[in-house]
Amino acid sequence: MKKLKAGLIGFGVVGTGVFQALKKYEDYGVEITRIAVKNIDKNRTIEFSKELLTQNVNEIVEDSEIDLIIELINDPEEAFEIVTQAFQNGKSVVSANKKMVALYLEELFNISKKNNVKFFYEAAVCGSIPIIRTIDQHFQSDKIKSIETIANGTCNFILSKMVDDGQSYDNSLNKAQELGFAESDPYSDVSGEDTRFKLSIMIYHAFGQYIHPENIPMQGITSLDNNIIEYAKKHQLKIKLIGEALLANNKIEAKIEPKLISKKHDFYNIENEYNGVIINSEFSGEQFLKGKGAGSYPTTLAVLSNLKDIRYNLASTRFKNNERFGKSNSLTDKVYFVSGSKEIENSEGFDILEEFSNHKIVKTNFQILNKLKLKDEKFYWAEINKELYDDFTKVESLL
Amino acid sequence: MKKLKAGLIGFGVVGTGVFQALKKYEDYGVEITRIAVKNIDKNRTIEFSKELLTQNVNEIVEDSEIDLIIELINDPEEAFEIVTQAFQNGKSVVSANKKMVALYLEELFNISKKNNVKFFYEAAVCGSIPIIRTIDQHFQSDKIKSIETIANGTCNFILSKMVDDGQSYDNSLNKAQELGFAESDPYSDVSGEDTRFKLSIMIYHAFGQYIHPENIPMQGITSLDNNIIEYAKKHQLKIKLIGEALLANNKIEAKIEPKLISKKHDFYNIENEYNGVIINSEFSGEQFLKGKGAGSYPTTLAVLSNLKDIRYNLASTRFKNNERFGKSNSLTDKVYFVSGSKEIENSEGFDILEEFSNHKIVKTNFQILNKLKLKDEKFYWAEINKELYDDFTKVESLL
Numbered sequence: 033m034k035k036l037k038a039g040l041i042g043f044g045v046v047g048t049g050v051f052q053a054l055k056k057y058e059d060y061g062v063e064i065t066r067i068a069v070k071n072i073d074k075n076r077t078i079e080f081s082k083e084l085l086t087q088n089v090n091e092i093v094e095d096s097e098i099d100l101i102i103e104l105i106n107d108p109e110e111a112f113e114i115v116t117q118a119f120q121n122g123k124s125v126v127s128a129n130k131k132m133v134a135l136y137l138e139e140l141f142n143i144s145k146k147n148n149v150k151f152f153y154e155a156a157v158c159g160s161i162p163i164i165r166t167i168d169q170h171f172q173s174d175k176i177k178s179i180e181t182i183a184n185g186t187c188n189f190i191l192s193k194m195v196d197d198g199q200s201y202d203n204s205l206n207k208a209q210e211l212g213f214a215e216s217d218p219y220s221d222v223s224g225e226d227t228r229f230k231l232s233i234m235i236y237h238a239f240g241q242y243i244h245p246e247n248i249p250m251q252g253i254t255s256l257d258n259n260i261i262e263y264a265k266k267h268q269l270k271i272k273l274i275g276e277a278l279l280a281n282n283k284i285e286a287k288i289e290p291k292l293i294s295k296k297h298d299f300y301n302i303e304n305e306y307n308g309v310i311i312n313s314e315f316s317g318e319q320f321l322k323g324k325g326a327g328s329y330p331t332t333l334a335v336l337s338n339l340k341d342i343r344y345n346l347a348s349t350r351f352k353n354n355e356r357f358g359k360s361n362s363l364t365d366k367v368y369f370v371s372g373s374k375e376i377e378n379s380e381g382f383d384i385l386e387e388f389s390n391h392k393i394v395k396t397n398f399q400i401l402n403k404l405k406l407k408d409e410k411f412y413w414a415e416i417n418k419e420l421y422d423d424f425t426k427v428e429s430l431l
Numbered sequence: 432m433k434k435l436k437a438g439l440i441g442f443g444v445v446g447t448g449v450f451q452a453l454k455k456y457e458d459y460g461v462e463i464t465r466i467a468v469k470n471i472d473k474n475r476t477i478e479f480s481k482e483l484l485t486q487n488v489n490e491i492v493e494d495s496e497i498d499l500i501i502e503l504i505n506d507p508e509e510a511f512e513i514v515t516q517a518f519q520n521g522k523s524v525v526s527a528n529k530k531m532v533a534l535y536l537e538e539l540f541n542i543s544k545k546n547n548v549k550f551f552y553e554a555a556v557c558g559s560i561p562i563i564r565t566i567d568q569h570f571q572s573d574k575i576k577s578i579e580t581i582a583n584g585t586c587n588f589i590l591s592k593m594v595d596d597g598q599s600y601d602n603s604l605n606k607a608q609e610l611g612f613a614e615s616d617p618y619s620d621v622s623g624e625d626t627r628f629k630l631s632i633m634i635y636h637a638f639g640q641y642i643h644p645e646n647i648p649m650q651g652i653t654s655l656d657n658n659i660i661e662y663a664k665k666h667q668l669k670i671k672l673i674g675e676a677l678l679a680n681n682k683i684e685a686k687i688e689p690k691l692i693s694k695k696h697d698f699y700n701i702e703n704e705y706n707g708v709i710i711n712s713e714f715s716g717e718q719f720l721k722g723k724g725a726g727s728y729p730t731t732l733a734v735l736s737n738l739k740d741i742r743y744n745l746a747s748t749r750f751k752n753n754e755r756f757g758k759s760n761s762l763t764d765k766v767y768f769v770s771g772s773k774e775i776e777n778s779e780g781f782d783i784l785e786e787f788s789n790h791k792i793v794k795t796n797f798q799i800l801n802k803l804k805l806k807d808e809k810f811y812w813a814e815i816n817k818e819l820y821d822d823f824t825k826v827e828s829l830l
Contacts, residue, residue: 162568173739296700316729321719340571
């Protein structure tokens with residue numbers, strides 16, 4: 033087999049890992065012939081020929097000798113330009129850019145299809161978990177009914193600190209930043225935006241339909257405080273930021289929010305940088321996958337596995353697209369647990385189901401909750417599912 | 432794309448499911464043109480043309496119009512004859528026959544390779560969990576260090592009954608048989624043999640090396656009794672039949688045995704018909720997969736996904752085979768928990784570490800244990816890992 037020639041865009045930890053692996057293992061059949069970097073003079077610790085480097089991305093994207101592009105930069109707009117140009121020049125692309133993929137997924141697929149090239153991005157979703165591959169290949173013959181995911185390691189780390197060590201949100205975030213688990217601007221992680229990007233990509237593969245991330249209601253972890261932590265501890269629960277999407281009445285319902293998780297739930301033991309996905313399907317029932325969601329090695333592995341897919345000429349768009357579903361926000365009208373100050377009063381769309389020390393179990397929805405939060409920044413909450421709520425009510429009544 | 436013509440061998444629940452799915456979904460590109468059955472006159476509830484049926488397998492295997500064989504019978508020797516003949520006639524094969532695959536894996540691969548045909552058997556290992564696909568494709572660029580698996584739903588069901596409901600082994604087995612979870616002859620399940628077949632297949636894909644099932648030491652669940660159940664309950668532990676294989680000093684160590692599992696372990700929540708696999712690799716760390724291990728739908732799905740693989744011309748033998756490992760039994764010399772009668776005495780290779788009511792925590796190995804069991808059928812045991820043992824010692828000392 034003829035070796036494929038690849039252009040690498042971005043030479044950070046993942047790019048370096050991919051470069052080294054391809055150099056070491058001849059049998060990949062992929063050779064990096066050009067590398068685009070921002071700063072050509074930067075000191076780099078690995079061994080490589082300086083002649084590979086260029087600061088001009090066009091030298092790669094316009095190079096007719098190059099078969100495929102490995103796109104590993106951060107900026108989604110810049111990446112989109114590069115990738116579409118590559119497609120138009122007949123090059124396949126492997127990308128790890130979740131934001132670019134999520135924001136432009138449908139457009140990117142259409143352009144890649146039109147140009148008869150391949151487009152893979154396993155590394156963009158849940159790191160080492162081969163979730164896109166599993167949905168596309170294994171579940172292709174099945175009908176997926178729902179997806180639940182823990183897709184953000186930073187939130188996981190912060191929530192573990194808060195529940196296990198009783199730390200405040202601020203202290204937990206600081207610790208995460210100290211240890212390099214969180215960015216100096218943690219917005220995308222803690223707001224739920226990062227999870228939303230990943231859920232949007234999973235929805236496209238699982239249901240064959242694109243929902244723009246901004247159309248998925250989300251609630252992050254910034255409004256949780258010690259009262260709910262105390263409540264979680266009392267009931268041996270954990271709090272996790274969950275993204276979920278399900279098919280109901282031919283409509284896709286999706287949302288991102290923190291949830292109380294009981295010991296019997298598969299997500300109970302997902303800590304720190306680990307991610308998890310539960311797929312519920314017609315044929316298979318529940319399928320659970322857990323693995324490292326971030327880090328240079330897991331990401332490198334996902335990129336390498338996609339290079340093999342291109343090498344073996346695997347079809348990239350294997351999901352069915354013959355059913356059209358609508359989008360509904362009714363999932364966001366479900367029962368919630370809200371733990372607020374004593375001053376909360378019953379009001380429209382806001383039913384207090386039960387009081388318990390400083391906590392109130394409340395039925396409401398995203399919209400009402402956000403309004404209340406605007407008035408009083410001390411609101412905090414997590415969803416509780418109906419069964420869990422009934423269980424607690426039973427427990428409480430015994431106290 | 433030209434439709435592929437398939438011959439179906441075996442028309443039970445899985446065969447029927449596959450047949451119906453292929454009839455319903457034109458876009459599979461696979462059409463069943465012939466079905467081999469034992470009894471052509473049997474009453475069948477589904478709609479199909481009787482002309483498809485034959486009692487003569489050769490009519491399918493020798494039919495030059497047929498591109499591939501879907502092998503779904505029970506007998507491993509008969510299946511082996513059919514499959515090798517199909518390979519020699521240039522036909523690809525999808526099989527769900529774990530026993531045939533495990534017993535003849537290396538031979539089957541060589542024959543399929545020689546005849547340039549494909550051979551897939553995802554349905555043979557852990558039902559709905561796409562473990563072979565995940566190892567072959569996702570982990571192909573990684574180095575797998577160990578595999579742990581719960582691969583037998585019958586044992587899981589029995590062990591849950593024993594630990595959660597305090598039932599005896601015999602009662603639990605009877606219940607499993609009543610509900611159709613266990614065969615009338617449960618030997619293969621409860622002895623660990625079934626788990627051994629599946630582990631052997633996983634070892635071939637994960638380490639690129641064939642270890643015949645008979646060369647994997649095994650211990651089933653028949654020798655557990657109420658004392659150990661009581662112990663597990665006291666410490667909030669569960670007992671699971673675990674198959675494991677790991678690479679140590681360039682040797683593959685493998686065994687099957689019941690283990691005590693703590694709450695923090697990913698296997699803790701695997702109950703009834705669910706299976707699980709933990710893969711530990713150099714790049715990804717721990718990866719955990721959980722799903723239904725048996726049942727007609729999950730098995731049907733796995734067969735269908737393999738048919739797509741053939742349709743999309745996916746390479747079947749993508750694992751690396753460039754390293755050669757030896758085989759070692761040193762894993763079976765590790766510390767065990769043994770809960771036996773008071774009469775157990777210290778003897779050669781059998782160190783009593785601690786006594787606790789009717790239990791004794793003992794360090795020994797498979798060989799010694801089997802000798803002791805020959806003398807006294809009332810021995811029963813489960814492995815305990817060193818950390819867990821230390822934990823318990825601490826707990827006990829507080830009582």
